[in-house]
Amino acid sequence: MNYNWNWNIFFQPNPMGTGTYLDMLLSGLALTIKTALLAWIIALVFGSIIGVLRTLPSRAASWIGFAYVEFFRNMPLLVQLFLWFFVLPELLPRAAGLWLKQLPNAPFWTAAIGVGLFMSARVAVQLAAGVSSLPRGQKQAATALGLTTVQSYRYVLLPMAYRIILPPLTSEFLNTIKNTAVAITIGLLELTGQARAMQEFSFQVFEAFTAATVMYLLINIVVVTAMRFLERWVAISGYISGK
Amino acid sequence: MKRIHVVSLALAAALGASQAGAQELTGTLKSIKESGSITLGHRDSSIPFSYLDDAQKPVGYAMDICYKIVDAVKKELKLDKLEVKLTPVTSATRIPLMANGTIDLECGSTTNNAERQKQVSFTNTHFLTASRYVTKKASKIEKIDDLKGKSVVSTAGTTNIKQLTEANAARNLNINIIPAKDHAEAFLMVETDRAVAFVMDDILLSSLVAGSKAPGDYVISKDAFSKPEPYGIMLRKDDAPFKKVVDAATAAVYTGGEGAKIYDKWFTQKIPPKGLNLATPISAELKNQYAKPSDSPDPDAYK
Numbered sequence: 001m002n003y004n005w006n007w008n009i010f011f012q013p014n015p016m017g018t019g020t021y022l023d024m025l026l027s028g029l030a031l032t033i034k035t036a037l038l039a040w041i042i043a044l045v046f047g048s049i050i051g052v053l054r055t056l057p058s059r060a061a062s063w064i065g066f067a068y069v070e071f072f073r074n075m076p077l078l079v080q081l082f083l084w085f086f087v088l089p090e091l092l093p094r095a096a097g098l099w100l101k102q103l104p105n106a107p108f109w110t111a112a113i114g115v116g117l118f119m120s121a122r123v124a125v126q127l128a129a130g131v132s133s134l135p136r137g138q139k140q141a142a143t144a145l146g147l148t149t150v151q152s153y154r155y156v157l158l159p160m161a162y163r164i165i166l167p168p169l170t171s172e173f174l175n176t177i178k179n180t181a182v183a184i185t186i187g188l189l190e191l192t193g194q195a196r197a198m199q200e201f202s203f204q205v206f207e208a209f210t211a212a213t214v215m216y217l218l219i220n221i222v223v224v225t226a227m228r229f230l231e232r233w234v235a236i237s238g239y240i241s242g243k
Numbered sequence: 244m245k246r247i248h249v250v251s252l253a254l255a256a257a258l259g260a261s262q263a264g265a266q267e268l269t270g271t272l273k274s275i276k277e278s279g280s281i282t283l284g285h286r287d288s289s290i291p292f293s294y295l296d297d298a299q300k301p302v303g304y305a306m307d308i309c310y311k312i313v314d315a316v317k318k319e320l321k322l323d324k325l326e327v328k329l330t331p332v333t334s335a336t337r338i339p340l341m342a343n344g345t346i347d348l349e350c351g352s353t354t355n356n357a358e359r360q361k362q363v364s365f366t367n368t369h370f371l372t373a374s375r376y377v378t379k380k381a382s383k384i385e386k387i388d389d390l391k392g393k394s395v396v397s398t399a400g401t402t403n404i405k406q407l408t409e410a411n412a413a414r415n416l417n418i419n420i421i422p423a424k425d426h427a428e429a430f431l432m433v434e435t436d437r438a439v440a441f442v443m444d445d446i447l448l449s450s451l452v453a454g455s456k457a458p459g460d461y462v463i464s465k466d467a468f469s470k471p472e473p474y475g476i477m478l479r480k481d482d483a484p485f486k487k488v489v490d491a492a493t494a495a496v497y498t499g500g501e502g503a504k505i506y507d508k509w510f511t512q513k514i515p516p517k518g519l520n521l522a523t524p525i526s527a528e529l530k531n532q533y534a535k536p537s538d539s540p541d542p543d544a545y546k
Contacts, residue, residue, distance in 0.1 A: 001342055002344070004480065015358070016404075016408050017408065086435060098436065101435070102394070102437075106437070184424050185424050187421050187423045189422050196399065197399050199400070200334060200399070202362075205335070
């Protein structure tokens, strides 16, 4: 290996005039976290709605749920972001398209919404699986008590289903964070984007990506730990995740 | 019989080694001699420097110069046959592949600057290009100040986006700077009106415009964000004997008039695969560079 290692590079000023190279990576990290959180909220909200639709007795509802899931999960995320960012504005009437293109921070919003919708299809499948894993008697008992469908989901089925799917939801959350890296394709300079920019400027490619790797690991450790606490906190003794 | 043969071979090898001992081969030259092959790193879409033609073969201005270097290396090492291996590289992989010895020369459009020289070396400059911008004719942007308050795109991690950022701050332009992943996507942003202008090396802008759907719709600015900056063929750092051979080879190509011929072939005539003609006559700075080859990273050295 003929490589000039230079770990001090992080404390040298970056050529963009925004502090050191480390500052550059940290600003990328902040953007990664912001994008991932917004995307995760979108994924949870839409995933829950679609997941419930898929388990309803109504034919139409479960067909809508099915179509939504297949649409979003069968297309590569990269292609989806590209479509949202470059193709959608061209399909709209010219004025609306131009308005959309000139929105400030367009890459950020497109990335958060694009990643969020992609992940929502996965959350929907998890939730539907959680609901159908419950014993059938639960739903029948709720109906026998005189609860409406909305009530039986709100008070009986969903509280249990969410507890069952907490562990897989943790990994979906981790995936959401990692998937934001795809957003460099639409010009969002998140952590991976900044690491790439750093290696282009300084040619210290290994240092840049090592630092990015460590940062991804750290956020993921934080998320895993937080989710463990959440699991323990919501556990009901005697029930599946209780002890 | 056979035994004697082997012994004589070993003797010959030992003698040969002791002879070469006077000028002990090291680094890249040594590994080229031992393997009988040299590996060129090439790009896939740096038109017309290094890109793939319709037969997926890497061609271009920088590739032609690299083949001249290969000839010189072959002569220097007195080899009958030197196999040329080709490895595709991207802007992200070129440094690791150079550092770990996969490629010996990177033939493309890599800017030679002082920052990068801490990691790699460059041979004599093969091109000089200034940072300019392309706009649609319809947007009527005549000078840099017309970009005030508009969205302007440039490729992330390039010296160009750095110069744009600096000019933006120095001149109070209030430009909304959008970083793009690569040149093709940055150009797409101008094509789809997400940005009014794309700041990049002018020669790359020319090739993007020439290859676009409607080349007549675009105009490249007269105003520049920088002085002409040098492109160089990259080689490993701290390998003086190899650099000496490569420098001598490129200097001979430029001063001997061959360089100008190769230049004309790629910049003023139709090039494969689509028969584009970049119609970019040689600049005064590059003419100077041909007369007095230099590997300086400093733009002021090329006046």
